[in-house]
Amino acid sequence: MNRILVGSVDDIQEGHPVFVRSGVLEIAVFRLGDEFRAYRNRCPHQQGPVCNGTITGTQVATASSGWVPEWVREGRVLLCRWHAMEFDLETGERIRGRGERLRSFPVSVTDDQVFVDVASRSRLK
Numbered sequence: 001m002n003r004i005l006v007g008s009v010d011d012i013q014e015g016h017p018v019f020v021r022s023g024v025l026e027i028a029v030f031r032l033g034d035e036f037r038a039y040r041n042r043c044p045h046q047q048g049p050v051c052n053g054t055i056t057g058t059q060v061a062t063a064s065s066g067w068v069p070e071w072v073r074e075g076r077v078l079l080c081r082w083h084a085m086e087f088d089l090e091t092g093e094r095i096r097g098r099g100e101r102l103r104s105f106p107v108s109v110t111d112d113q114v115f116v117d118v119a120s121r122s123r124l125k
């Protein structure tokens with residue numbers, strides 16, 4: 001196991017990812033409420049720096065809204081600046097995609113310190 005200290009829990013605020021490095025890997029750690037997610041800063045589309053993108057929401061139109069577009073999931077969507085692909089920050093999956101997903105890493109918290117395990121790859125739940 002290769003754990004990298006990211007910082008204290010209070011150092012990582014929603015909407016402001018913290019970046020760490022391990023060799024050639026650049027990883028961004030995002031806070032989602034009381035949980036954390038870590039993703040490689042490389043877009044599965046054309047390798048852009050996806051984690052430097054915009055944290056936002058997305059627009060959906062469903063039968064329950066009468067097919068009227070609604071803005072949902074504010075703060076839970078990562079928008080890649082290169083070609084505007086959207087990724088779910090909770091799962092790393094591309095929204096409206098075909099199975100593309102961000103490479104994720106396990107995050108743990110010990111004594112209010114946040115760590116990323118860069119030796120293993122997480123697929124999340």
Ligand code: FES
Nearest residue numbers: 043045048080083
């Ligand atoms: S590189 Fe991210 S959307 Fe194309």
